[in-house]
Amino acid sequence: MSLPRRPFPAVDDRAGADDADRDAVMRGHCRIAAVAGISGALFGHLVRFARRRPGRPLRVLYLSAGNDDLAVRLVDTADRRGLPLQMTVLVPDAWSLNQQQQWMERRKLNAEVVCRDVFRQGLPDGFDVILCALWMHRMDEARAIRLIQSMQTAATGLLLCDWERSRTNLAAAWAASHLMSRSPALRKDAIDSVCAAFTREEFRGIVHRALARPVDVERLVPGCWVVRIDEIAVPAIVPAFA
Secondary structure, three states, rough: OOOOOOOEEEOOHOOOHHHHHHHHHHHHHHHHHHHHHHHHHHHHHHHHHHHOOOOOOOEEEEEOOOOOHHHHHHHHHHHHOOEEEEEEEEEEHHHHHHHHHHHHOOOOOOOOEOOOOOHHHHOOOOOOOEEOOHHHHOEEEEEEHHHHHHHHOOOOEEEEEEEOOOOOHHHHHHHHHHHHHHOOHHHHHHHHHHOOOHHHHHHHHHHHHHOOOOOEEEEEEOOOOEEEEEOOOOOOOOOOOO
């Protein structure tokens, strides 16, 4: 039996949420994403984008929900592996801005972090790739379609990933949140996130409605799907004739 989608706001969006709850949710999600191996899998996709744009740093705009450290992990991995990467991180509020900046400064990483409402203020341009990770489950279909259309207008490369809704993943989220934290806020948020997530088939339909063409929605890591779109024109190699 399929698991019905149940949109539900995250704890830091609810009235009365305090900094302690937000911090517990953020740290718990960071641990869960680290165990799942999401940053390493996403980095592999960024390497593929970079290979199609040789000779200069890859310009990445990361749209963050504000409760993960994926941007920090990606910039750190790029530095260690020698991938030229220029990342700008957009976060939705001042609390998230402070957290992301502290992480970057603590690790002495070079990335710009900006507070911006992407739905009201739009997306900046000048980037090769726009990455949106672990955020789509917080949106309804109409808002997800709007954001994808804005992303497509602002960059030639899109990289989207999120949790996948299923009973198996729901059980995994329950187990992971209970093993990694005693926080009731995190445990509820982990369950809410899976229940609000899109299945691969649902998200395939969302992207098709947004971009008017079919796309592949693949598995990134267990429990998480990914969509990769790259529309840069790569010159064909024409053999020379004697």
